[in-house]
Amino acid sequence: MxxxxxxxxxxxxxxxxxxxxxxxxxxxxxxxxxxxxxxxxxxxxxxxxxxFKARGAVNAVFGLNEDQASLGVATHSSGNHGSCLSYAAGRRGIPCTVVMPHTAPQAKKDAVRGYGARIVECEPSTSSREAVFAEVVSKSGAEFVHPYADxxxxxxxxxxxxxxxxxxxxxxxxxxxxxxxxxxxxxxxxxxxxxxxxxxxxxxxxxxxxxxxxxxxxxxxxxxxxxxxxxxxxxxxxxxxxxxxxxxxxxxxxxxxxxxxxxxxxxxxxxxxxxxxxxxxxxxxxxxxxxxxxxxxxxxxxxxxxxxxxxxxxx
Structure with missing residues (x-):
């Protein structure tokens, strides 16, 4: 740690x-x-x-080296971290995938997509979002930017x-x-x-x-x-x-x-x-x-x- x-x-x-x-x-x-x-x-x-999550997301995205950034970023989020990571990735011009519970507010889903990210939906539980996210990262190799444990x-x-x-x-x-x-x-x-x-x-x-x-x-x-x-x-x-x-x-x-x-x-x-x-x-x-x-x-x-x-x- x-x-x-x-x-x-x-x-x-x-x-x-x-x-x-x-x-x-x-x-x-x-x-x-x-x-x-x-x-x-x-x-x-x-x-x-x-x-506020734009602060952490931008710091993580713009702190990546070129090799890391080339594979894009990914996270799991109920909304705000996902949209903020999407915003940051868009400013750097790299791909972003967000795993979101299907129950997340539509306004937050719209914001994530509006900044150019791809959404993969999961059940509204910590165990589901982590399991779905693990599958997403294994396929893409994207850099994981955790919503808070980072x-x-x-x-x-x-x-x-x-x-x-x-x-x-x-x-x-x-x-x-x-x-x-x-x-x-x-x-x-x-x-x-x-x-x-x-x-x-x-x-x-x-x-x-x-x-x-x-x-x-x-x-x-x-x-x-x-x-x-x-x-x-x-x-x-x-x-x-x-x-x-x-x-x-x-x-x-x-x-x-x-x-x-x-x-x-x-x-x-x-x-x-x-x-x-x-x-x-x-x-x-x-x-x-x-x-x-x-x-x-x-x-x-x-x-x-x-x-x-x-x-x-x-x-």
Whole structure:
């Protein structure tokens, strides 16, 4: 297991700058009053391909040598990593294949195809996606870019928190959603080096709370096919992301699907920005645990905005 270093983050940020946005940080006095804290929303919903995962995908793709790149890249993904890897591969002009559950939102499938990738569908379980993916790679020889258990990806995701602490002074807490743990691991990597006094929290759906249970148990607990409205957070931790979580995360907080939907609706209505359910988990857990964040300056990473507007969760 290769653990990325902060030097890898600095290299990654220079590598990806031509291909990503330095996303803005927004605030809402209304939401601040409701939760009793000062929130600073790092808006990765405005990122290329609509999600923070563009950072890690671009870093991985543009870090390949010519021989590796010639065979293309492949991954398994419920949506955002797949579309972001497709985006990165398209910018480099190489093939990309994405294994996706057939239940993935149509908007995310359309985005993957729109960037030029090929989709191979699987059942909505970790075991199925891994089995189908193994067959795809054995035939193509493509470079596997894992959605989160990849040091190149984690180093890329770590650039988000680097920008956040450069944009906002005096942050005391950073919170981000957790599924496989790529963004949280990247946040841990950056903040433990740049701002070790900042506490790091992770937010997770109650109906896919394997990371929370792992954190309490002290070892990885993996669910194969959890069901939650937050489709991007159904995957389990791996050894590399668990290494960051167990050493740097203060706590993992959870919220119900209804609470996630309420936070998503509030963000749409009051901030006038589009976020997806997986992105709303952090705000939902802040409202549910006001005593943890009260009076503090909190960086909230809004991880993505890829929503199927024909199937909004409150319809």
């Amino acid at each position: 290769t653990i990325p270093t902060f030097s890898d983050v600095l290299v990654a940020h220079d590598r990806i700058k031509p291909f990503i946005h330095r996303t803005p940080v927004l605030t809402s006095s209304f939401i601040n009053e409701l939760c009793g804290a000062e929130l600073f929303f790092k808006c990765e919903n405005f990122q290329k391909a609509g999600a 040091p190149r990806v984690i180093a890329g995701q770590a650039t988000c928190s680097k920008e956040l602490v450069e944009q906002v002074e005096g942050i005391e807490v950073v919170i981000a959603p957790i599924g496989g743990g790529g963004m949280v691991s990247g946040s841990c990597l950056t903040l433990s080096n740049l701002a070790p006094d900042i506490q790091i929290y992770a937010a997770e759906p109650e109906q896919a709370d394997d990371a929370c249970r792992s954190f309490k148990a002290g070892h990885i607990i993996a669910d194969d096919a959890p069901q939650t409205i937050a489709d991007g957070l159904k995957v389990p931790l791996t050894d590399i992301t668990w290494n960051f979580v167990k050493n740097h995360v203060a706590d993992i907080l959870t919220a119900s699907d209804n609470e996630i939907i309420d936070a998503m609706k509030l963000t749409w209505r009051r901030m006038k920005i589009v976020i997806e359910p997986s992105s709303a988990v952090s705000l939902a857990t802040i409202f549910k645990n006001k005593q943890v964040f009260a009076g503090r300056r909190v960086g909230v990473i809004l991880t993505g905005g890829n929503v199927d507007i024909e199937k909004l969760p409150w319809l």
